[in-house]
Amino acid sequence: MEHINKICKEQGYPIEVENSPILGNHAVAARNIPRGEGLLRAIPFAAEVFDSYKKRMCHVCLLYHARGSFQLRCQDCDQVYFCSAACRDIAMGSPSTFSTEFTETNPDTQDNNVSTLNTTGGYHAKVCRTLRKLATWNSDRHSKSIIKLLLHILLNHWKERQGIPTTYRAHRTLEKEREMEKNMAQLDNKGNDGVESLGQVLAAGAKLHDGSAESTVASDNVSAKAPQDEIQEPIENDFFDMMRLQSHFEDWDEEDKKDWDRQTQIVLALLELSGLTEIAAGPGSKEVRTLTAQDIKQMISALESNAFGMFDRSKSKPVCFGRAIYPIASFFNHSCDCNSTAVQADGSEERVTSDDVLGVVGAEEEEKQNKFAKKKGSKSKKSKVGNLSDSAPSTPLSSSSPVPTPSLSSPSPQVDAAEEGDEAMPISSENGEEVLEPSSEPDPYNSRVGEFRMMTFFAIRDILKGQDITISYIDTEMPLQARRLALLTDYHFHCCCERCVREEQASAPGCSKKGSKEKDNKKKGGGRGGKK
Numbered sequence: 466m467e468h469i470n471k472i473c474k475e476q477g478y479p480i481e482v483e484n485s486p487i488l489g490n491h492a493v494a495a496r497n498i499p500r501g502e503g504l505l506r507a508i509p510f511a512a513e514v515f516d517s518y519k520k521r522m523c524h525v526c527l528l529y530h531a532r533g534s535f536q537l538r539c540q541d542c543d544q545v546y547f548c549s550a551a552c553r554d555i556a557m558g559s560p561s562t563f564s565t566e567f568t569e570t571n572p573d574t575q576d577n578n579v580s581t582l583n584t585t586g587g588y589h590a591k592v593c594r595t596l597r598k599l600a601t602w603n604s605d606r607h608s609k610s611i612i613k614l615l616l617h618i619l620l621n622h623w624k625e626r627q628g629i630p631t632t633y634r635a636h637r638t639l640e641k642e643r644e645m646e647k648n649m650a651q652l653d654n655k656g657n658d659g660v661e662s663l664g665q666v667l668a669a670g671a672k673l674h675d676g677s678a679e680s681t682v683a684s685d686n687v688s689a690k691a692p693q694d695e696i697q698e699p700i701e702n703d704f705f706d707m708m709r710l711q712s713h714f715e716d717w718d719e720e721d722k723k724d725w726d727r728q729t730q731i732v733l734a735l736l737e738l739s740g741l742t743e744i745a746a747g748p749g750s751k752e753v754r755t756l757t758a759q760d761i762k763q764m765i766s767a768l769e770s771n772a773f774g775m776f777d778r779s780k781s782k783p784v785c786f787g788r789a790i791y792p793i794a795s796f797f798n799h800s801c802d803c804n805s806t807a808v809q810a811d812g813s814e815e816r817v818t819s820d821d822v823l824g825v826v827g828a829e830e831e832e833k834q835n836k837f838a839k840k841k842g843s844k845s846k847k848s849k850v851g852n853l854s855d856s857a858p859s860t861p862l863s864s865s866s867p868v869p870t871p872s873l874s875s876p877s878p879q880v881d882a883a884e885e886g887d888e889a890m891p892i893s894s895e896n897g898e899e900v901l902e903p904s905s906e907p908d909p910y911n912s913r914v915g916e917f918r919m920m921t922f923f924a925i926r927d928i929l930k931g932q933d934i935t936i937s938y939i940d941t942e943m944p945l946q947a948r949r950l951a952l953l954t955d956y957h958f959h960c961c962c963e964r965c966v967r968e969e970q971a972s973a974p975g976c977s978k979k980g981s982k983e984k985d986n987k988k989k990g991g992g993r994g995g996k997k
């Protein structure tokens with residue numbers, strides 16, 4: 466974990482990842498952290514939308530269109546949709562290439578000043594055929610969505626090996642170019658009498674995007690600033706961080722294991738179709754090795770236990786429309802009395818701050834705010850991560866924290882429910898749903914478009930140096946047995962957090978019979994199988 470700790474330190478994040486035999490990899494406080502301080506910003510290594518929502522999510526910046534569907538798409542596979550020409554060009558390659566002269570008219574946007582830098586060469590082509598095949602495969606939607614996520618993880622690893630920038634980086638390059646363009650236009654307007662020199666203008670543009678301006682966490686006083694106060698560069702993990710995530714394949718039910726044994730050969734064949742069956746032999750290694758069936762099962766199991774849900778929170782009940790994997794965020798262990806929470810950006814205009822998360826609003830004030838939000842027709846500007854439970858707790862998690870419980874979500878019943886739910890709500894332009902016309906597309910150069918579902922963690926209590934930093938994966942308002950059953954069923958572990966131990970000891974001492982009670986319940990039909 467040394468390299469992750471180095472990155473966190475360099476970027477001013479007050480966390481470290483430690484390893485212990487009992488807790489595995491887990492986040493701890495690198496220094497004392499006051500309540501409300503930002504802990505981390507992270508970008509997904511890969512994200513995947515459920516088939517039935519594919520037209521609503523931009524495949525590149527992960528912007529979700531809550532009211533209808535996007536129009537731009539790959540016409541060959543019809544599996545990936547884009548909010549803008551810029552996002553499409555990042556995935557599919559752009560018709561023009563970068564030159565010092567900015568391009569003429571962009572045929573899609575009719576915008577004369579938009580340059581379409583070809584940063585990626587269109588990596589989507591590598592998986593296009595496979596996605597088309599996968600779409601016609603008669604398998605359950607859960608398996609298909611996990612396989613799609615796996616495909617994109619391996620595609621992103623291939624991109625890493627080719628030196629192709631991540632979609633986030635490519636998007637930032639476009640933003641930077643746009644900024645320079647604006648600055649140059651400004652200079653033109655000022656003409657020869659302009660007060661600023663070309664050098665000054667370009668330097669200003671570059672400064673905006675070299676991370677230093679956005680990440681103004683002072684290197685000499687790291688603790689003085691927090692991600693919620695400044696736009697701090699998020700952590701982008703690599704493939705081998707993903708490979709460090711815990712897998713629980715061995716704990717799966719026999720039936721689930723057999724299911725995946727059968728599907729693994731098909732998965733390997735699909736990966737073969739995209740030339741994605743090889744991975745680097747190790748971090749930074751130029752040598753490669755071929756993926757085995759065991760690798761695939763371990764990775765699928767790791768995705769099941771570690772992926773976060775992406776939720777549409779514009780509805781009265783949050784709807785899960787896909788999964789995203791943020792390796793560093795998955796190192797946060799669970800506690801039923803957690804000390805941090807996470808918020809997932811959803812492309813709304815304003816950035817979330819700790820005030821949004823911690824601001825204790827009285828019931829009356831809250832009602833007023835809700836009314837106001839409804840009146841404006843605006844959706845919530847923040848999207849609390851996860852929430853396995855559709856009935857997300859709106860009441861305080863604990864008396865000291867008014868924060869609804871975030872949680873990891875991949876193996877949740879609600880994920881399936883969301884997939885099912887969409888059947889009743891097909892997305893098409895014919896059924897009267899809103900389709901974004903190119904003219905009304907969001908500005909593709911606005912970094913806030915989609916936000917890449919950037920996840921921000923905040924401390925919801927004071928955390929002392931060396932203490933574990935925890936989030937909650939489930940609704941912690943449930944009683945002990947129900948909490949433990951949920952964690953065993955969906956995450957395959959027996960929770961021994963302080964609160965569980967305390968409550969257990971209050972009723973019957975000892976936390977030694979690891980999960981026996983919950984396993985009994987599960988056998989009696991109280992829980993779901995490993996593969997959802």
Ligand SMILES: C[S@@+](CC[C@H](N)C(=O)[O-])C[C@H]1O[C@@H](n2cnc3c(N)ncnc32)[C@H](O)[C@@H]1O
Binds near residue numbers: 489795796797959961
């Ligand atoms: C999302 S991962 C967290 C990172 C994990 N510790 C690792 O090494 O990759 C979730 C897994 O961590 C372990 N875990 C997290 N919270 C725990 C807790 N309160 N009690 C026991 N195990 C826990 C379980 O194995 C669980 O499946």
